[in-house]
Amino acid sequence: MKKLLVLAFISIVGISNAQNELPKTALEIAPLLIGEKIPAVTLLSSEGKTVKLLDIIQKQKTIVVFYRGGWCPYCNIQLAALGQNEQELLALGFQIIAVSPDAPAALLQTDQKEKLNYLLLSDSKGELSKAMGLAFQAPENYKPIITKGSEGVNTTFLPVPAVFFVGTNGLIQFEHITPDFKNRISSELLVAVTKALK
Structure with a gap:
């Protein structure tokens, strides 16, 4: 009887650990869907x-952008484009929040480099990216980059770019x-969706 209980416990722990593992690639993620809550x-x-995300969202409709880090040139192009559209998006009633695994100091560098006015937030532990279903296992060649960007907090994951x-x-x-x-959302589509949801 003891052996059966031990085996049952081991299999439950194994299933639990398998469910906590990150998807191996960006194509295997299972993100939250429209209608679900952040x-x-x-x-x-x-x-x-410290910033409570829902406290900010409750104040104004929000565009939440997930990007890989300030080291990513495609992310920086997207962040700069958001900055160029920010006034129009604000006029349509939306604020912008951009989230990455970067540590606060790296966020500050990105903010100053791109001259951004909107809020950048650090998710180095991956709590939000994982809960949103966007995190996946970083390829080996990215691990030194993400480790540096997060000041050693994140050594394992990347978020799939998302809006x-x-x-x-x-x-x-x-x-x-x-x-x-x-590939990122175009400014034209971003503005069109904002107008549709106004």
Whole structure:
């Protein structure tokens, strides 16, 4: 009887660990869907202050952007384009929040380099990326880059680049997820979706 209980326990632990493992590639992720709620997590600002994500979202409709890090040229192009469209998006009633695994100091460098006015948040532990279903196992050649960008906090994962439009109730209204990190949502589509959801 003891052996059966031990075997049952081992198999339960094995299943639990398998469910906690990250997808191996960007194509295997299972992101949250339209109508689901953004998780209630606490992240860090570029100044190192704690920020409750849902507290900010409850104040204004929000475009939440997930990017890989300030080291990624495709991400920087996207962040700069968001900056160019920010005034129009604000006029349509949406604020912008961009989230990456970068540590606060790296966020500050990106902010200053790209001259951004919107909020950058650090998700170095991956709590939000994992809860959103966007995190996957970083390829070996990326591990030194993400380790440096997160100041050693993240050594294992990358988020798939994604854009979520979120209502003040925290519910996802629209999403654009791109496993191919070289392709991002166009400014035209971003503005069109914002107008449609206004």
